[in-house]
Amino acid sequence: MLNRAQLRIEIRNRRQQLSAQAQQDAAIGLVRQLLPCAEVLAAQHIALYLSNDSEIDTTALIQALWQAGKTLYLPILHPFCAGYLIFQHYQPTTPLVPNRFGIPEPKLNCAELLPVQQLDLIFTPLVAFDSLGQRLGMGGGFYDRTLSQLAANHRCRLIGLAHDCQQVPQLPVEPWDQPLHAVATGSRLLRF
Ligand SMILES: Nc1nc2c(c(=O)[nH]1)N(C=O)[C@@H](CNc1ccc(C(=O)N[C@@H](CCC(=O)O)C(=O)O)cc1)CN2
């Protein structure tokens, strides 16, 4: 079995090989999978992210969720609690600034923050996922740390977004890993 660092390189490479057409099809397919799904219909406050590094493109999903009247939030790297994310309201007019990884995030406005416990649904980025709902991220532990603030019986649903090619048979699991309730790709919604 490849270790976590090797898996990240291998799967990020795989994702970067996708053609522009495949990326576009996946982004449209993702909306088709998610708009009618029960977790989305039941949710009002939804966190997602702006895609980076050949991640499945969330632009069409964001537009569709706004049209459906959902309230959206984006992650911001916590300004002083290293390794944690906070979530800020995201509207078409929200000013964005690049974070230290070059990923655009909302300009911090404390009045627009929502505690993670008040989110109904969190779409997470990931590098790899397996058939048990385990996820491997970019390696910063940002989502693992932030999601560990949710109680074990929290009602917030966690859905990873990925390309089909990011699925692996089985991920090595660490004690801090936060498993997902589902993963959505351009072609499927897999519940665990
Ligand atoms: N689109 C998106 N946004 C996200 C995440 C993500 O995975 N995807 N994150 C999920 O946690 C957080 C940011 N975490 C990240 C962790 C590492 C790297 C990264 O590119 N690392 C480089 C080298 C480090 C550097 O440039 O300083 C690399 O590994 O090549 C990017 C984001 C919050 N926002």
Ligand SMILES: Nc1ncnc2c1ncn2[C@@H]1O[C@H](COP(=O)(O)OP(=O)(O)OP(=O)(O)O)[C@@H](O)[C@H]1O
């Ligand atoms: N709840 C936590 N409390 C403290 N440290 C944590 C916690 N969760 C993860 N970490 C630390 O974060 C580091 C990176 O974790 P890991 O490799 O699982 O990140 P990842 O899942 O790839 O990243 P991400 O969650 O940002 O997508 C590890 O060294 C781990 O010790």
